[in-house]
Amino acid sequence: MEWETVIGLEVHVQLQTASKIFSGASTAYGALPNTQACGVDLGLPGVLPVLNANTVHMAVKFGLSVDAEIAHRSVFARKNYFYPDLPKGYQISQFELPIVGKGHLDIQLDEETVKRIGITRAHLEEDAGKSLHEDFQGMTGIDLNRAGTPLLEIVSEPDMRSANEAVAYLKTLHALVRYLEISDGNMQEGSFRCDANISMRPKGQSKLGTRAEIKNINSFRFVEKAINYEVERQIQVLESGGSIVQETRLYDSDRDETRSMRSKEEANDYRYFPDPDLLPLNIDDHFIGEIKKTLPELPHEKRQRFEKAYGLSTYDANNLVASRELAEYFETVLKESKAPAKLVVNWVMGELSAALNKESLDITTSKITASALAQLLARINDNTISGKIAKTIFEGMWLGEGDADSIIEKQGLKQITDTSAIEPIIDEVMANNPQQLAQYREGKDKLFGFFIGQVMKACAGKANPAQVNELLRKKLQQD
Amino acid sequence: MSVTAETIVSIAHLARLALDEKAIPHYAEDMNRILHWVEQMNSADTQGIEPMAHPRDLGQRLRPDEVTESDQRECFQANAPQTEAGLYLVPQVIE
Amino acid sequence: MHQKTIAELSQALAQGTYSSEELTKHYLQRIKQWDTSLNSFITVCEETALASAKSADEARRQGKAGPLTGIPMAQKDIFCTNGIKTTCASKMLENFTAPYDAMVVEKLNAQGMVMLGKTNMDEFAMGSSNEHSHFGPVKNPWNLDCVPGGSSGGSAAAVAARLVPAATGTDTGGSIRQPAALCGITGIKPTYGRVSRYGMIAFASSLDQGGPMTQTAEDAALLLNAMAGFDERDSTSLDAPVPDFTADLNQPIKGLRIGLPKEYFSAGLDPAVGDVIMAAIKEYEKLGAIITEVSLPNNHLAGPAYYVIAPAECSSNLARFDGVRYGYRCKEPKNLEDLYKRSRGEGFGEEVKRRIMIGTYALSSGYYDAYYLKAQQMRRLISEDFKRVFEKVDVIMGPTYPSIAFKIGEHSKDPLEMYLSDFYTIAINLAGLPGLSIPAGFANSLPVGLQIVGPYLNDSKLLNVGHQFQQHTAWHQKIPSQFAK
Incomplete structure (x- = not known):
């Protein structure tokens, strides 16, 4: 039987606020255990939650960016369950009336294919603390610094059909929240966490199969692996006549497998009800309008502009807009170098990307600033140096030997563009290679490359290749 | 609706309350009587009535995003039954 | 003094x-x-x-x-x-x-x-x-x-x-x-x-x-x-x-203008208490107050609504008392569940436990609408009764x-x-x-x-x-x- 994979994703995005969603404690990462857990975060008796305005702004900003309905009235509800990292015995979340309603996100699958993924809802909630399972006299340690950190949970429709699509959706969403500056998206620190709901159905059937939920997958690569593993597992179960159990599974990246989390599974009855300590959140059109004004150019808008204004391919444009910083870097180089867009793309996505990857850096920590690269490309563009020499200079710049102009100056790499300087070199090469000259003139055209090579060697690569080409052709034919 | 001893056990589990085994029938009896009384509500027609969660229909106030709390771990943990290295300790959590 | x-x-x-x-x-x-x-x-x-x-x-x-x-x-x-x-x-x-x-x-x-x-x-x-x-x-x-x-x-x-x-x-x-x-x-x-x-x-x-x-x-x-x-x-x-x-x-x-809800003076009221109240009302009349009979038709359902809403909220509000960060912790818990159950079972008295049980039940899956939601609707009816009377x-x-x-x-x-x-x-x-x-x-x-x-x-x-x-x-x-x- 041919199976169709159906995937829906729930993404927990940690909002980058200064303070927590319901308390004035700091959200900074990496503090000593429990030093950033105030009375509200610890659920001490008598203390009360008050909602952080910034989280509401950020949620609305996100909603607007995915064309979603913003609820004029949303309600915070308590999700009740006992767990040591959940200090109050309930999580404040939104249940029946979330702040962001139905919307959608377009993902680019390849040069031609764009797919629209439905967004069911997005709601605000508080994060839990952390259980540390290292052995403390045979006990578990609880750190509540993370408790109360604001999260936006973004729930998609079951619209994805493969691990590839799921990853494309996640990458698009990841870029989006970073464009909006509502999250740092740091996956290692857990600022962008994903749960995947996966089910299979016979191709052509519209009814959804029973799904399994895979919890807390914390990298794009693991999402792909976890989904692929789970799809295989489910197909095996189904084809051997079994049925899928609706359950929560955990992805183990060490063993590359998912396994059932029975301990969390037992009869969850969360007893959601409106939190009586908080009032309904009312948002009016004016409030929404003000936030609309602060929306930046979104990735898909930027991509379209790049294609139109700079004549880039969808592929190039897509790569560049993957992060806001990269796109900004590109535009700075382009503006300051005045070089053609294609040349800039090739350098940014080529030499620069390779250098960054090699040292596991990203564009924000690049050793060559946009202005510095612009200077280098400007020198190519005004024929001061050749593209080949530029690569050598780039290496020097990367190693901190100075900017492009000073390296050119110091190492005398300035391109020779003066005809009267190039001609004697050509004459000398011709005089030194009479045999090859004769063969060439007898029709062995291939030897043209040999002469180019000899000329460039004689001038240490500094002569302008186009000029060498032109002059050499002329001279070889002349005599 | 009738609350059985079985219901009492499962509700007590949801609420994480250890109940005295012998008291369970007693709880069931009390609960049944109380719920029976509560069910008088069914005599009122509430069709289309919007549920009221708060005494007054006001909106949530928002707090500026500012850090106002400083570290008070030591004084908070003075009340804790068991801590080590700044962590609250509980019996091993099995994932 | x-x-x-x-x-x-x-x-x-x-x-x-x-x-x-x-x-x-x-x-x-x-x-x-x-x-x-x-x-x-x-x-x-x-x-x-x-x-x-x-x-x-x-x-x-x-x-x-x-x-x-x-x-x-x-x-x-x-x-x-x-x-x-x-x-x-x-x-x-x-x-x-x-x-x-x-x-x-x-x-x-x-x-x-x-x-x-x-x-x-x-x-x-x-x-x-x-x-x-x-x-x-x-x-x-x-x-x-x-x-x-x-x-x-x-x-x-x-x-x-x-x-x-x-x-x-x-x-x-x-x-x-x-x-x-x-x-x-x-x-x-x-x-x-x-x-x-x-x-x-x-x-x-x-x-x-x-x-x-x-x-x-x-x-x-x-x-x-x-x-x-x-x-x-x-x-x-x-x-x-x-x-x-x-x-x-x-x-x-x-x-x-003083309203006396007729529902207040029915069976269930100790007559001796009723007499004292009526004497006090007389005193107010002497001071120039005007007495009117009013009605709060849903008042008899306030108790049933209250004994759903209050226990429901309390069942959740008291979940934080779990023996982890403060408060009573049972002796030698066998495991996490035992810690929760005995700390709470031993730390709370009978009436508190009874109300947590009622509230947990009223919010639990399958009963939410019949109890909690119904009680919230009653709450509005009761509240509107007062609004009408205060006109x-x-x-x-x-x-x-x-x-x-x-x-x-x-x-x-x-x-x-x-x-x-x-x-x-x-x-x-x-x-x-x-x-x-x-x-x-x-x-x-x-x-x-x-x-x-x-x-x-x-x-x-x-x-x-x-x-x-x-x-x-x-x-x-x-x-x-x-x-x-």
């Missing part, structure tokens, strides 16, 4: 008749002498009380004294007090010391009031007899065999016996008004949101409200002036200007409680019987309205309270109406003879 009201003590302190230190020592002495029989205090803070009395006297010397500076008072043990144990009368919090003050505590301290101690109560404010305290029952000073009412029974008994001139209470379904009635003192549950809930250990968040318990309406106004006000730490706190609650006390009440009358009056104080142990076998008696008070909490109880006379030598209810934010009006009654009657001045000296 102890025969005096706050208003009188304030004057005496201002005139230098005695110092706060003398006053404080006098009351501490009375507590020492009498509280062994009443059990109205859980904690007495002799040292800190004397220290604050001294600083109050110092403030007075420097001309910095306000009307409440140096006056002794007591806090219900549900309000968190920085550095002083806050137990909520529970084994769960027997050794809990909050590192912060409740807003109410902060505000009264700022006025220079002298806190003598923390008063006994029903555990986590659940109960109306004060029999459900881990620290033992409180006795009614009018008859030591009887309950003082609850849950603020310790505050009511202490003020009635003049072990303290005034105290705070909290009221979720009548917990200020009912013990005030049963002990013959004055108590007001302000409009919901008037008094900050910050630092007041929650029972049912949408119903809980703190308020003063005093000898007179005038004292209640003085204390409420200090207690009320917006608090940015409580999302449900009212962001509205706070009036001077004493400003209207002396307004004449001629022409006041026609200024205040509603009736008994605070259908009987006089009953014997300790009399109802403890049957929780439902106890719930049924909260008939007059709980609808007021569901609607969030202000309600005042004042002493209206005696039946069988035990006090009877008159409840006065007004529209939202009409707390001043209620205090004015109560004060005018007290200007013409002497019930509020009665002190149980055993404690009079």
Whole structure:
């Protein structure tokens, strides 16, 4: 039987606020255990939650960016369950009336294919603390610094059909929240966490199969692996006549497998009800309008502009807009170098990307600033140096030997563009290679490359290749 | 609706309350009587009535995003039954 | 000294008749002498009380004294007090010391009031007899065999016996008004949101409200002036200007329109209590009030709605008491589940567990709509009944409680019987309205309270109406003879 994979994703995005969603404690990462857990975060008796305005702004900003309905009235509800990292015995979340309603996100699958993924809802909630399972006299340690950190949970429709699509959706969403500056998206620190709901159905059937939920997958690569593993597992179960159990599974990246989390599974009855300590959140059109004004150019808008204004391919444009910083870097180089867009793309996505990857850096920590690269490309563009020499200079710049102009100056790499300087070199090469000259003139055209090579060697690569080409052709034919 | 001893056990589990085994029938009896009384509500027609969660229909106030709390771990943990290295300790959590 | 009201003590302190230190020592002495029989205090803070009395006297010397500076008072043990144990009368919090003050505590301290101690109560404010305290029952000073009412029974008994001139209470379904009635003192549950809930250990968040318990309406106004006000730490706190609650006390009440709900005077009301109430209404008529019969057709369903909503909220509010970060932890837990279950099973008393069970059931899957949602809808109907009535009358009056104080142990076998008696008070909490109880006379030598209810934010009006009654009657001045000296 041919199976169709159906995937829906729930993404927990940690909002980058200064303070927590319901308390004035700091959200900074990496503090000593429990030093950033105030009375509200610890659920001490008598203390009360008050909602952080910034989280509401950020949620609305996100909603607007995915064309979603913003609820004029949303309600915070308590999700009740006992767990040591959940200090109050309930999580404040939104249940029946979330702040962001139905919307959608377009993902680019390849040069031609764009797919629209439905967004069911997005709601605000508080994060839990952390259980540390290292052995403390045979006990578990609880750190509540993370408790109360604001999260936006973004729930998609079951619209994805493969691990590839799921990853494309996640990458698009990841870029989006970073464009909006509502999250740092740091996956290692857990600022962008994903749960995947996966089910299979016979191709052509519209009814959804029973799904399994895979919890807390914390990298794009693991999402792909976890989904692929789970799809295989489910197909095996189904084809051997079994049925899928609706359950929560955990992805183990060490063993590359998912396994059932029975301990969390037992009869969850969360007893959601409106939190009586908080009032309904009312948002009016004016409030929404003000936030609309602060929306930046979104990735898909930027991509379209790049294609139109700079004549880039969808592929190039897509790569560049993957992060806001990269796109900004590109535009700075382009503006300051005045070089053609294609040349800039090739350098940014080529030499620069390779250098960054090699040292596991990203564009924000690049050793060559946009202005510095612009200077280098400007020198190519005004024929001061050749593209080949530029690569050598780039290496020097990367190693901190100075900017492009000073390296050119110091190492005398300035391109020779003066005809009267190039001609004697050509004459000398011709005089030194009479045999090859004769063969060439007898029709062995291939030897043209040999002469180019000899000329460039004689001038240490500094002569302008186009000029060498032109002059050499002329001279070889002349005599 | 009738609350059985079985219901009492499962509700007590949801609420994480250890109940005295012998008291369970007693709880069931009390609960049944109380719920029976509560069910008088069914005599009122509430069709289309919007549920009221708060005494007054006001909106949530928002707090500026500012850090106002400083570290008070030591004084908070003075009340804790068991801590080590700044962590609250509980019996091993099995994932 | 102890025969005096706050208003009188304030004057005496201002005139230098005695110092706060003398006053404080006098009351501490009375507590020492009498509280062994009443059990109205859980904690007495002799040292800190004397220290604050001294600083109050110092403030007075420097001309910095306000009307409440140096006056002794007591806090219900549900309000968190920085550095002083806050137990909520529970084994769960027997050794809990909050590192912060409740807003109410902060505000009264700022006025220079002298806190003598923390008063006994029903555990986590659940109960109306004060029999459900881990620290033992409180006795009614009018008859030591009887309950003082609850849950603020310790505050009511202490003020009635003049072990303290005034105290705070909290009221979720009548917990200020009912013990005030049963002990013959004055108590007001302000409009919901008037008094900050910050630092007041929650029972049912949408119903809980703190308020003063005093000898007179005038004292209640003085204390409420200090207690009320917006608090940015409580999302449900009212962001509205706070009036001077004493400003209207002396307004004449001629022409006041009083509504008597016919549902209040039906079966279930002790006739002797009914007689006292009718006599009080007569008194109001003499003062020029106009009496009208009104109807609250859904009032009989307030109890059923309340006993879903309050337990539902409490089941969730009390989930934080899990033996992990503070509070009671069972001995040698076998595993995490055992830690939770035994810490909570052993740390909570019977009534608290019963309510957690009811609330958990009402919210659980499959029952939510039938119980919780239905109760929320009832809440709106009940609230609308009041709105309609207040288009026609200024205040509603009736008994605070259908009987006089009953014997300790009399109802403890049957929780439902106890719930049924909260008939007059709980609808007021569901609607969030202000309600005042004042002493209206005696039946069988035990006090009877008159409840006065007004529209939202009409707390001043209620205090004015109560004060005018007290200007013409002497019930509020009665002190149980055993404690009079």
